[in-house]
Amino acid sequence: MLFRSLKLYIAEKPSLGRAIAAALPKPQKNHKTHIELANGDVVSWCIGHILAQADPEDYDLELKKWRMENLPIVPQQWQLKPIARTRSQLTVLRKLVKQADEIIHAGDPDREGQLLVDEVIDYFKLSKTKKANIKRLLISDLNLPAVKRALTSLKPNSDFMPLSISALARSRADWLYGINLTRAYTLQGQKTGYNSVLSVGRVQTPLLGLVVRREQEISEFISKPFFQVQANIALNSDEGIAFTAKWQPSENCQPYCDEEGRVLVKALAENVVKRIENQTATISNIDSNEKQQAAPLPFNLSQLQISAAKQFSMNAKLVLDVCQALYEKHKLITYPRSDCRYLPKEQLKQASGIVNTLASSSLPCNKPAQEANTSLVSKAWNDKKITAHHAIIPTEKSPENINLNTFEKNVYLLIVRQYLIQFYPAYIYQQTKVELLIAGGNFISQAKTEKQLGWQVLFPKGNKTKNQQKLENGQDQEQTLPPLTKGQLLHCHQGELIEKHTSPPQSFTDATLLGAMTGISRYVNDAAIKKVLKETDGLGTDATRAGIIDLLFKRGFLQRQGKAITATEVGVALINALPPMATLPDMTAQWEATLTAISEKNASYLSFMQPLTNIVNEMVKGASQQSFSGLPKVAFKPKRGKKTFQKKTAKKAS
Helix, strand or coil, X not given: CCCCCCEEEEECCHHHHXXXXXXXXXXXXECCCXXXXXXXXXXXXXXXXXXXXXXXXXXXXXXXXXXXXXXXXXXXXXXXXXXXXXXXXHHHHHHHHHXXXXXXXXXXXXXXXXXXXXXXXXXXXXXXXXXXXXXXXCCCCCCHHHHHHHHCCCEEHHXXXXXXXXXXXXXXXXXXXXXXXXXXXXXXXXXXXXXXXXXXXXXXXXXXHHHHHHHHHHHHCCCCEEEEEEEEEECCCCCCCCEEEEEECCHHHHHHECCCCCECCHHHHHHHHHHHCCEEEEEEEEEEEEEEECCCCCECHHHHHHHHHHHHCCCHHHHXXXXXXXXXXXXXXXXXXXXXXXXXXXXXXXXXXXXXXXXXXXXXXXXXXXXXXXXXXXXXXXXXHCCCCCCECECCCCCCCCCCCHHHHHHHHHHHHHHHHHXXXXXXXXXXXXXXXXXXXXXXEEEEXXXXXXXXXXXXXXXXXHHHHHHCCXXXXXXXXXXXXXXXXXXXXXXXXXXXXXXXXXCECHHHHHHHHHCHHHHCCCHHHHHHHHHCCXXXXXXXXXXXXXXXXXXXXXXXXXXXXEECHHHHHHHHHCCHHHHCCHHHHHHHHHHHHHHCCCCCHHHHHHHHHHHHHHHHHHHHCCCCCCCCCCCCCCCCCCCCCCCCCCCCCC
16 A cells, blocks of 8 residues: 555544545545545544453463462553454554554544544554644544534544543553452362352452342342232212222331331231221322323433343343344444434434335334324434434335344344334323322322323333333222312222232343343442442443353353343352452442543542552452352363363453
8 A cells, every 4th residue: 555645534443434434535445444535545443442451471471370479460561462353454554554644533432432542543652743633533423414514623632631541541450450350269269179260350240249149139038928908989889899099008107017118017907998998088189190201212232132132032142243233234223332322413314214214114114114203303312412322223224135034133123113213202191199088098099091102002012111110000000080079078888908928029131130230320329329320331331231241151150040140159159259349339430430530630540540459459368368168169171181271361351
C-alpha cells in the first residue's frame, strides 16, 4: 500500500468504519482491512480489542509456573500484546498510522471505546506532536445524516483522556485481581487434590456467590403457614355472591403478623371469619381510574436474552451467538451488543421502510406489521438517552429467501415484535379498588377491566410482560365488580379462611440470573452501594454477561438441573473459602464509583490502583492460609502421557 498525505479514521469496529466511509468522498476502494476514499484519506478499524494485557510470563518467564511464593504479581511497567486472531489488522493499522498526517479517533463514545483506540495508538509510540493533534469523532447513531453531523463537530482527543485512564485502570485492576487470586486459590485447592482451576474475578465471583447464597436459602428454608380471610359479598342478603374482598389486618394485629403483613396466628383469622358472617358491609371508599400502559421499549442485549430465555429456554451465550449471525451474516438486525433501549429520532425516517419490509414478508410478523401505524411515535425515540449504541431493531433488509434456523427465526421475531409494538396504541384498562368496612374490619376488593388492548394484541395469552404481572398481583384482579357507590350497604354472607404456606425463593434460571445481573442493586443492603449499582449497568455489561455465565459453567462452578441453575460442590466450596468481600457485589460498586470519579477528573489512577494492590496482597495472604473443604479430590484427570496438571493462565478473570 502506498499513501501520500492522508487523514486516517480509526473506527472501533468494521460496521462503524463502513458507516463513516459512507459519509465521505466517493468513489471508494473497499479492502478487507480498510477503505480508500476518493480524496486519498483512509478509513480503517479495530475489531474490538486487538491488544490484550500481557500474561505473567511475558514479564518474567519464571512466572509461567504457578507458585504461591511468586504472588502477588504486580507489573512495574504494564505491557500489552497483540491478540493472535487480529494481528493482521494491527499490522495494517501500524502502517497507516505511520503514514497518516492526521488521525481521527472513532471509538464508541464510552470509556471502553475511548481506551480501545487509544491503546492501539499508544502502542505505535507516536510523536508528541502527532499525538497532540489527534481528533475525536463521536458517533452513537450509524444513520447517514447523524454520521455527517458528527463529522462536522470533531473534538480534540486529549479532552477525553480521563475516560481512557478510567478504562485502563479497570482493565489493569481486573488483571491484578483475577490473575493473583485465581492462582492463589487454585494452588490451595491443589493441596486438597483438586486438579483444576479455581478462577476468581471481580464479576464472576459475586455472580457465583449470588447463586450459592440462593441455594443455601432454599436448603435452609422452613415453610410456615399463614392465613387470609376472604369475605363473600352480596348486594343484599337475598342475592348470591357478587364479589369477594380480602381482609386487611389492622395495626393492632401486627404482633401476630410477619414482616410482610401476613397473619401467622390461625385463631386470629378464625375470629375474623366468625365476626363477619351475615354482617353488613359498608363501602367506605371507591377508587376507579383509567390507566394507560405504553409499549415496552425495544430490546437491549440483556433484555433480549432474558426474553429468549423465558420463551425459548435459550441461554445467554446462545442468544448472543444467534444475534451475531443475524447481524453479521444475515444483516437482518442492528448492532446487537447494545446496552441501550432507545432509538435516535433520525431512525424514524427508516421506520416506514422497515415496517413495509416486514409487512411483505411471509413470516408471522407480516400481519402485525400491516396493522402497525408508523405515525405513532413512542417514547423509544429519544436522542438524549442514546449511549454508545441504540436499541436492537430489525433492518430494512427482507428476511425472504434467507434460510434461518429455528433459533435465528425465534430471536429475529422477538426483535421484530418489540419494534412493531412501538407503532401500536397504549394498553388501556380501568383499575378499580373498593374498600369495605365489615364488623370493624377493613376489607379490599380490586378489579381490572380492559378497555383497549393496544400493543398487547401482539402478545399471546400466558406470555405476560413484567408490567402486566405487576398489575395482576393484587387480590381478585380477574373478577368484575358491579356498579357500586360510596356509603352503599352490602351484605357479607360469610367469611372464608384460606390457609397458605410461605414458599422458598426459586432457583435461578437463565432468565432470572440475567435479570439479577442487570438489577444487582436488589441484592445489596448498603444504601450508598445500592445507589451506585442502580446508576451503573449492574454486574457485568450487556456484552460480557453471557461470557461470564458460560465461564462459570466451564469451570464446573454452575450446573443445570432442568431449567434451574445451581451451584456445584466446587462452586459452593470456593465461595465458602473466599472472604465475603470477594463474593458480594459491593466491591464492584466501589470500583465503579472510583472509576467514574477518574473519568470526571475527581480521582486519580493511583488513588484507585494503590489501595487495590494492597487489598490483593492481603487476599493472597488469606488464601495461603485457607484450608478448603468440600472440594472433590480430582476434578479432571490429566491427559495420558502428562504426569502433572498444566495450569493455564486466565488472561482476564472478570
